[in-house]
Amino acid sequence: MELEDIERCFEAWAPRWTAWERDNVGLQVGRRSRKISKILVALDMTPEVLEEAAAMKAELIVTHHPLLFRPPSSVSDSDPTGAMILSLAEKRIALFSAHTNLDAASGGVSFALAQALGVDKPRFLTPLKDTLAKIAVFVPEQHAEVVAAAMAENGAGIIGEYQECSFRVSGIGTFHGSEHSTPTVGKPQQLEKVSEVRVEMVVPRSRISAVVAAMKSVHPYEEVAYDLYMLENGNPNFGMGAVGTIAKQQTVRSFLGLVKKTLHAESLKYTGSLNQTVKRIAVCGGSGSELLEDAIRAKADVFVTADVRYHGFQSARGRIALIDAGHYETERVVLPAIAERLRSIAKSRHEKLVVTITKQSTNPIHSF
Ligand SMILES: [Zn+2]
Numbered sequence: 001m002e003l004e005d006i007e008r009c010f011e012a013w014a015p016r017w018t019a020w021e022r023d024n025v026g027l028q029v030g031r032r033s034r035k036i037s038k039i040l041v042a043l044d045m046t047p048e049v050l051e052e053a054a055a056m057k058a059e060l061i062v063t064h065h066p067l068l069f070r071p072p073s074s075v076s077d078s079d080p081t082g083a084m085i086l087s088l089a090e091k092r093i094a095l096f097s098a099h100t101n102l103d104a105a106s107g108g109v110s111f112a113l114a115q116a117l118g119v120d121k122p123r124f125l126t127p128l129k130d131t132l133a134k135i136a137v138f139v140p141e142q143h144a145e146v147v148a149a150a151m152a153e154n155g156a157g158i159i160g161e162y163q164e165c166s167f168r169v170s171g172i173g174t175f176h177g178s179e180h181s182t183p184t185v186g187k188p189q190q191l192e193k194v195s196e197v198r199v200e201m202v203v204p205r206s207r208i209s210a211v212v213a214a215m216k217s218v219h220p221y222e223e224v225a226y227d228l229y230m231l232e233n234g235n236p237n238f239g240m241g242a243v244g245t246i247a248k249q250q251t252v253r254s255f256l257g258l259v260k261k262t263l264h265a266e267s268l269k270y271t272g273s274l275n276q277t278v279k280r281i282a283v284c285g286g287s288g289s290e291l292l293e294d295a296i297r298a299k300a301d302v303f304v305t306a307d308v309r310y311h312g313f314q315s316a317r318g319r320i321a322l323i324d325a326g327h328y329e330t331e332r333v334v335l336p337a338i339a340e341r342l343r344s345i346a347k348s349r350h351e352k353l354v355v356t357i358t359k360q361s362t363n364p365i366h367s368f
Contacts (some may be wrong), residue, residue, distance in 0.1 A: 001351050001353060003031065004032040006036060006060065006345075007027060009342065010096070013108075014108055017206035018128060023066070023099050023100045025100065028068050029095040030088075034092075034094055038353075039058055039062055039354070040056060041339050042335070042358040043335065044064070044065045049061060049360055050084065050087055050091070058093060060095070062096050062338060064102060065099060066099050067081060102338075103285065104238045105238065106238070107337055110285050110288075113334075114244055119244035120247065122243065123243055124238075124240065124243075125242055126291060126294045128239050129235070133229060134200060135201055135215070137198070137219070140185065144199055148164070148168075150218045151199075153214065154210045154213075156202065158237060166200060171197075175192055175194075208228065241283060241291045242283050243295070244281060245280050246279060251275055256323065259325050265325050266326075266366065268324065269324040270322060272302070272322065276321060282303045283330070285305070286307070287327065288303075289307065289309065292316055296320050300320060301320065302321040302322070306329070328362070328363035328365065
């Protein structure tokens with residue numbers, strides 16, 4: 001398997017366009033044609049992780065947090081980031097990061113956290129907004145199928161677990177071609193009436209140009225009539241946080257114990273009454289304070305996240321139990337999901353790939 005195959009695997013799972021606009025996800029260091037047989041997965045890039053990767057002869061490190069946020073002005077050993085880039089290049093180890101795009105993916109950070117805490121079938125707490133468009137194209141009846149298929153092949157018509165979703169309505173299209181026109185149906189310089197189908201499909205905004213190009217390539221008309229409009233709907237396929245129910249209702253006290261044990265947290269911060277019961281659980285791995293109101297709106301009994309400030313706890317008080325379980329602790333649970341995804345891709349291609357989760361704790365925070 002080559003590095004670009006790994007990139008494609010992540011692009012299908014956690015596409016780059018779903019990342020926060022100021023994030024820097026994807027290939028950080030490396031050659032795309034590099035053959036990959038061993039991968040080390042970690043939350044952060046540290047010198048210890050690099051040593052571990054070198055010791056196991058890994059060609060690739062996959063991290064959640066990117067090493068490079070802003071373009072460095074030089075790559076030298078005079079700063080920690082430059083030194084790391086140099087070491088990666090010297091040891092011929094590539095680095096790939098999936099950060100906020102992995103937060104927004106189904107089966108990503110928050111889903112992994114919810115599942116670790118016993119939530120069966122989590123759903124997104126807040127779908128991503130301003131990511132969808134709709135395309136409506138007018139096609140002669142006998143070409144509707146092939147046009148819809150070309151659009152679907154390029155990413156149109158996906159709604160949650162459903163693919164090839166379209167709406168079709170029949171009508172009459174009219175046109176009057178100029179003397180220079182060469183109409184597929186009818187003659188120039190006269191009003192033609194043709195039975196057409198209006199095919200509508202939803203499309204991620206990032207796929208608009210690919211879908212329009214594919215649609216035009218199979219559409220029989222010289223001039224294709226289509227409408228493109230931006231949707232305000234949330235995107236059911238990508239979102240932030242996760243919510244769902246646990247099998248057994250329990251008190252906040254026992255749930256705190258479960259969180260602490262499951263996430264190997266040294267300590268937890270929380271607000272809420274210990275005897276209150278919880279069954280509906282909202283989570284957001286990493287810094288998820290801004291989803292507090294969404295968790296309350298989703299009627300969750302408890303919200304588990306990290307990096308919560310004093311005023312965040314204050315605004316939760318009396319409305320929802322809120323647990324800060326630590327940034328590292330709430331995100332580390334995604335590492336097995338990353339490893340599993342990579343292994344299954346290799347398996348489906350009948351290729352050998354060793355994927356190891358780091359033995360290092362890269363958490364810079366300790367409790368005393
Ligand atoms: Zn993080």
